[in-house]
Amino acid sequence: MQRATRRIATALTAIAGSLLLSLPLATAPAQAASHDPVVFVHGLSSDASTWDDWIADFEADGYSSSQLFAWSYDWTKSNATTASQLSSYVQTVLARTGASKVDLVVHSMGALNSRYYLKNLGGTAYVDDFVSVAGVNHGTSTAALCGWLYTSCKEMTTGSSFLTALNSGDETPGGVSYAAYWSNCDSAIDPDSSALLSGATNVGVGCISHTDMNNDHGVYQQVRDFIG
Template sequence: MQRAKRRIATALSAIAGSLLLSLPLATVPAHAASHDPIVFVHGLSSDSSTWNDWIADFEADGYSSSELYAISYDWTKSNVTTASTLSTYIQSVLSKTGASKVDLVVHSMGALSSRYYLKNLGGTSYVDHFVSVAGVNHGTSVASLCGWLYTSCKEMEAGSSFLTALNSGDETPGSVSYAAYWSDCDAAVVPNSSAELSGATNVDVGCISHTDMNKDDSVYKQVHAFIG
């Protein structure tokens, strides 16, 4: 009788072990790393392709393509118009990804429409980090070369009504984490200190040209660390 009981117990143990081994791996919860989606905003006379290098860098550092979005827009129009376009775009990214917030990484004039979105269109509720790279935050004397032709460029002139309103009060509103990276030999942002933002983490990256700022590897590493 005892031998029979042992045989039955052994058989049941073997069956239970086989069942456990056959359970699908999906029953074990996976905790994959995830990030806020990043929305990249280009500047004057440019398009989304200006971010190709950094998008590749972010992918190499663990971001998926479904977490990286670069918008293209009509840069000749007012930054107010672009801010509205950006607002719609960000809502579509949030809807597509299921995320509650995005990180905004912007270059040059892209800082103006993005900051208008944050200040005037409720953007602070949907943005976690804001990164300005060579942003024309307080205007540039170079804008006089094209201000007569494009509304967007005229708005970049120091003292313009657009910039006066944008920079009145709090330059870094909401609970967003702000950073501004600027070069001390940027020929497109004159004076160079115009790129700084009151209340932000302001970083002088050294002597890097305006068009190289959002392609440079050392600047990328600092931006990645700030967002991370």
């Protein structure tokens, strides 16, 4: 009787083992992609909506809307004033997301207030990647058209005291990864080379207009890969 019981138990164990082997292995749930929050900074005579195309592209490539922050500010003010406001905004983003750092993606004059934040207001501690898209990093002769109207525009004029101080010493301070994307036919930045940054990854994107630089999909793909 005992032998028969053992045979039955052995047979049942073998059947159970076969059934377990035939079941598909459980897989761990896919981990959501981890990204730094991205803060987008517009330029002169613009607003947050200038980033709508790229925000849609980032979302299509796996970012959530809660990781993407297009910031608007009063572009007529001094870039130093705007930089202080940007500093506060970045802290708000970090508090909201729980992240330790953000990526800054900026266009045109946005490069000046953002770089002032990095250089003079401790921003390098809170920024992982900095991307300048058609940034007026070394000024432009075209700023003379509006320099008499707006402080911010006067600061963009080639050789201004603001730019001289901003570009003195290290143009890419701290442990931030810097990139600058520039066009060889940007009529808003004269000369075109003013968009380059010493110490950054400088990338020529060909002939793309100033206003198209931050909604061009090809430029977007390069920026996405840089901060990705």
